[in-house]
Amino acid sequence: MTVIxxxxxxxxxxxxxxxQALVPEIEILKWPDIGDPGAVDVAVVHKADPxxxxxxxxxxxxxxxxxxxxxxxxxxxxxxxxxxxxxxxLIARDIGHYVVQHTLNYFRSMPLIQANQRAHLWQHIxxxxxxxxxxxxxxxxxxxAAADMLMNLGFTVRAWTRTARSSGGDxxxxxxxxxxxxxxxxxxxxxCTLPLTPETEAIINTTRLYQLPAGAYLVNAGRGGQVVxxxxxxxxxxGHLAGAALDVFHxxxxxxxxxxxDHPRVIMTxxxxxxxxxxxxxxxxxxxxxxxxxxxxxxxxxxxxxxx
Amino acid sequence: xAVLLISNFHDPEIWLPAIGEHVPGIExxxxxxxxxxxxxxxxxxxxxxxxxxxxxxxxxxIINLFAGVxxxxxxxxxxxxxxxxxxxxxxxxxxxxxxxxxxxxxxxxxxxxxxxxxxxxWEWLKAPKVEEHTVGVMGIGAMGRxxxxxxxxxxxxxxxxxxxARKIDGITCFHGEAGLRAFLGGTRILVVVLxxxxxxxxxxxxxxxxxxxxxxxxxxxxxxxxxVDEDLFAALDSGQITAAxxxxxxxxxxxxxxxxxxxxxxxxxPHHSGTTRVATTSRVLAANIRRVxxxxxxxxxxxxxxxx
Numbered sequence: 001m002t003v004i005x006x007x008x009x010x011x012x013x014x015x016x017x018x019x020q021a022l023v024p025e026i027e028i029l030k031w032p033d034i035g036d037p038g039a040v041d042v043a044v045v046h047k048a049d050p051x052x053x054x055x056x057x058x059x060x061x062x063x064x065x066x067x068x069x070x071x072x073x074x075x076x077x078x079x080x081x082x083x084x085x086x087x088x089x090l091i092a093r094d095i096g097h098y099v100v101q102h103t104l105n106y107f108r109s110m111p112l113i114q115a116n117q118r119a120h121l122w123q124h125i126x127x128x129x130x131x132x133x134x135x136x137x138x139x140x141x142x143x144x145a146a147a148d149m150l151m152n153l154g155f156t157v158r159a160w161t162r163t164a165r166s167s168g169g170d171x172x173x174x175x176x177x178x179x180x181x182x183x184x185x186x187x188x189x190x191x192c193t194l195p196l197t198p199e200t201e202a203i204i205n206t207t208r209l210y211q212l213p214a215g216a217y218l219v220n221a222g223r224g225g226q227v228v229x230x231x232x233x234x235x236x237x238x239g240h241l242a243g244a245a246l247d248v249f250h251x252x253x254x255x256x257x258x259x260x261x262d263h264p265r266v267i268m269t270x271x272x273x274x275x276x277x278x279x280x281x282x283x284x285x286x287x288x289x290x291x292x293x294x295x296x297x298x299x300x301x302x303x304x305x306x307x308x
Numbered sequence: 309x310a311v312l313l314i315s316n317f318h319d320p321e322i323w324l325p326a327i328g329e330h331v332p333g334i335e336x337x338x339x340x341x342x343x344x345x346x347x348x349x350x351x352x353x354x355x356x357x358x359x360x361x362x363x364x365x366x367x368x369x370i371i372n373l374f375a376g377v378x379x380x381x382x383x384x385x386x387x388x389x390x391x392x393x394x395x396x397x398x399x400x401x402x403x404x405x406x407x408x409x410x411x412x413x414x415x416x417x418x419x420x421x422x423x424x425x426x427x428x429x430w431e432w433l434k435a436p437k438v439e440e441h442t443v444g445v446m447g448i449g450a451m452g453r454x455x456x457x458x459x460x461x462x463x464x465x466x467x468x469x470x471x472x473a474r475k476i477d478g479i480t481c482f483h484g485e486a487g488l489r490a491f492l493g494g495t496r497i498l499v500v501v502l503x504x505x506x507x508x509x510x511x512x513x514x515x516x517x518x519x520x521x522x523x524x525x526x527x528x529x530x531x532x533x534x535x536v537d538e539d540l541f542a543a544l545d546s547g548q549i550t551a552a553x554x555x556x557x558x559x560x561x562x563x564x565x566x567x568x569x570x571x572x573x574x575x576x577x578p579h580h581s582g583t584t585r586v587a588t589t590s591r592v593l594a595a596n597i598r599r600v601x602x603x604x605x606x607x608x609x610x611x612x613x614x615x616x
Contacts, residue, residue, distance in 0.1 A: 093463050094435060097412055100462060104409035109580075117576045120569045122561035127402070127583035152461040153405060253430030261428045268425045275435030 001293050002039045004056070006031040007046035007065075015046055015065065018279045022286035026293070042292045044285055045072070053077040061292035063285055065276055067091055067142065068223060069302050070196040084288045084298040085308070090280040092145035095193060095221050098273035099146040100153065102245035103134055103189050106217040111243060111265065133158060135187025137203075138194040138222065139165070139173065142274075146191065147171055158183060162199055184211035189219060196223035197307030206231040215242045221273040224249040229260075236265055247273040310347040311597055312364070314339040315354035315373055317584075326586045327352075330594030334601075350600050352593060358383040369600040371593060375399065375451055375582070376531060377610050378504035392596055392606025393616070395450040398588040403451060403529055404458035406581035407499045410553045411459060414497050414525040415441050419551050419573070438465055444495025446511075447502035447530060448474055448481065449616075450608065451582070455501050455529075467491060471507060492519035497527065504531035505615030514539040523550045529581040532557035537568075544573045555581040 003026055007015045012030055020028045028044075029035050031052070040056040046065040053062070054077035062083045064072060069085050072078060105111070109125050116123050134150050136143045139159040147157045151170070160174045160183040174183035180203075184190065190212055194200045204218070205228040212218075218241060220227055229250055235241045243265035249258070252271055260266045288298040302308060311327075311334055313320055320338040328336060337343055339360070348364045354373040361370060362385035372380050372393040380386065413419075417433055424431055441464070445456040448468035456479050459466045467480040469491040474481050482491035492498070498520060502508045512526070513536040526549055528535055537558065543549040553575040554568065560579055568574050596606050610616060 097416065097462060101409065101412040101416060101418075104405060105413070108406060108409055110409070110577075113577050113580075114575070116578070117569060120564045122578045125578060125580045125583075127580075127585050130398075130585065130587070149462050153408070153458070154401060256428050261425060267422075269421050270424065270430050270432050272432055272435065277435075277437075 001041050002027050002029060002035060003042045003044060003289055003293075004029040004031060004034060004040050005044045005046075006048040006052060011046065014278045015044075018282035019044065019285050019289070022282055023289055026289065042289055044289070050075065051077050053079055060295075061288070061298060063288050063292070063298070064302075065281060065285070067274070067276075068195055069308060070223065070225075073302070073304060073307060082292075082298060083302040083304075084300050085302050086276060086281055086284065087141050087300045088276060088281045088284060089141075089145075091274040091276055092142045094274040095142045096145040096149045098221050098247065098269075099191050099193070099219055100149050102219045102267065103150065103155070103191070103217075104153070105245070105267075106189060106243060107132060131156060132188055133186055134189045134191060135160065135183055136171075137190065137192045139171070140193070140195075142221075143191075143193045146193065158186065160184075162194075180208065181211045184208060185213065187212055187216065189217045191219045192222040192226055194222045194226060195308035196225050199307070201225050202228050204228065204232065206234065209235040210240060212241070214240055216240075217242050218244040218246075220244070221247045224252065233259055233263070236263065241265075243267070245269070247271055309349050309601070310335040310337050310343070311350045311352060312337050312339060312342060312348045313352045314356040314360065315352070317354050318373065322586055323590065326590035327593050327597070330591055331597050334597065350597055352597075353380060355379050356383070359385045361385070362387050369606050371596050371600070371606060372610070373593075374584070376504055377616060378531065378533075381610075381612060381615060390600070390606055391610040391612070392600075393608050393610050394589065394592065395608045396584070396589050396592055397454070398585050399582040400451050400454040401458075403501065403582040404455040406529060406555070406577075407445075407455045407501070407527060408458055408462065410527045410575070411443050411464065411497050411499065411525075412462075413553075414527075414551065415443075415464070438463060441465065441496045442467055442494055443497045443499060444469065444491055445479075446491075446498060446500045448476060448479070449503070451503075452501035455499060459499075467494065488516065489519050492516060493521065495520055495524065497525045499527045500530040500534055502530040502534055503616035504533055507615075509533045510536050512536065512540065514542065517543040517548060520548070522548055524548070525550055526552040526554075528552070529555045532560065541567070541571075544571065549573075551575070553577065555579055 005016050016030055037055050038058050041060045044063045059079045059081050061081050064085050107128050133156045136159045139161050150157050158172045164175045203226050245267040247269045248271055260268055291298050324336045345364050346366050349368045351370045367389050369390045375395055377393050443459050443464050443466050445452050445468045448456050448470045456466050456468045460478050469482045473483045511534050551573040555577045556579055
């Protein structure tokens with residue numbers, strides 16, 4: 001029974017050490033040392049070049065170190081085995097911070113204040129509105145963490161989800177594509193933390209952007225593929241959207257000629273809303289390694305049909 | 309019996325009806341149209357001209373329209389009547405939001421990320437650890453305590469310092485001069501929310517800035533006089549302080565030729581961390597008027613010897 005960790009150097013050691021420490025009785029190989037590939041039962045994957053996964057004929061399970069799995073699901077070398085994704089409270093907290101920071105930055109008029117500073121202009125800023133609604137697209141572990149923080153800060157929070165869920169606590173939930181328009185119409189800051197699936201691809205397009213009220217703000221901490229970038233630029237330039245904070249893009253890194261770089265109302269961040277930490281994710285990985293080797297179902301299994 | 313509003317900030321056409329709605333039957337006057345000075349029992353004051361209050365023979369109490377009473381107490385002819393100050397929970401909430409926004413921006417290395425966007429650089433930054441970025445709140449009284457508490461709701465490490473001993477759940481508290489070095493030594497992001505008193509003027513100086521770990525950040529939402537500006541410039545230039553966000557200044561509006569405006573490591577906001585909202589503030593002012601006219605002490609009474 002063998003487990004292999006596939007990550008890129010120099011990160012490989014950082015991922016390996018805390019996991020191996022939690023399962024000392026299990027032999028863990030480090031890519032590219034694959035030993036007897038036929039003996040490898042479980043692959044723990046951070047970054048794997050194309051073709052690598054096909055080298056293990058008897059793989060029983062794959063454990064990913066990422067919250068989003070769309071890149072792995074479209075690989076031609078993906079074996080037909082159960083896949084677990086990472087659901088880590090620290091990832092959820094980090095993205096919650098990202099959402100809170102960019103929501104507050106807009107809510108507290110920082111783009112205007114920073115422009116005033118460049119002009120040496122001291123200008124009274126109207127108090128922020130008392131009732132202000134943040135709409136979350138996606139209410140998984142990540143969206144929920146962001147929602148809790150936002151509600152503690154006094155924001156009104158609503159959520160849109162693709163499928164019905166039993167309870168969102170105090171959060172009004174708008175479910176399915178039929179209710180997206182209604183959700184967007186009452187949303188002042190629209191936050192996307194959705195997984196990328198065929199259903200969510202290009203979901204933020206001209207039609208949807210114009211269903212937001214004029215002056216709304218977009219925060220995308222989901223995936224670049226969810227936003228039609230030319231539609232977003234057009235809505236910004238037409239003045240319909242007040243601005244956007246984007247952590248993810250169609251192409252990463254974005255080309256040097258991407259219009260987002262110099263756009264005065266766009267804040268770009270380098271896909272670092274969350275930073276999974278080896279010591280934080282290790283317990284969940286170790287748990288799933290044990291489950292997989294014992295032939296039991298892993299936690300946080302990916303549903304290939306849904307795409308996450 | 310009348311209530312006098314003295315302010316260059318509050319528009320009487322907005323404020324007097326808003327307060328009056330909660331205390332029907334009370335006559336309001338707006339400085340300088342005082343009428344018979346003997347009619348005035350209560351003064352609602354913001355930065356009144358020195359000596360003015362001493363001309364009101366039947367004054368029962370003064371309600372300072374903001375949280376900071378330093379300007380009021382500097383009037384050498386201030387009559388010996390109870391003083392209350394406005395501690396508006398909505399204002400404290402706004403200040404807490406402001407502190408959280410700017411602490412998160414520093415915690416998440418936004419100055420570097422913004423610089424990268426300007427230079428079209430895509431560089432993934434390792435996420436800083438919460439435990440290495442303790443936020444130290446200086447001043448944990450009526451205004452500072454909600455600030456410290458809000459910072460903890462998103463999972464940041466928070467410690468507090470105050471002139472006299474205080475205890476807050478979940479926050480390590482330090483006090484007095486003896487506690488200052490230990491407090492600052494473990495503070496990576498310093499938030500100043502102190503009232504302006506003789507003891508706090510100039511408290512952020514070369515000595516105290518040097519007690520912070522190298523590369524610390526400063527956020528000042530207290531009063532401009534608490535910072536020795538030359539010392540802060542020197543600390544920014546030496547790298548002892550990485551960056552500062554300043555909402556308050558010795559002279560406001562900040563003069564157009566002040567060197568803070570163009571300092572690349574300084575963010576300037578126009579004294580808007582705590583904003584005054586008519587709806588909530590007028591209700592508190594009305595309650596104070598009723599108390600004072602009934603012979604009770606005002607809410608949040610000021611201790612002249614402490615200075616707040």
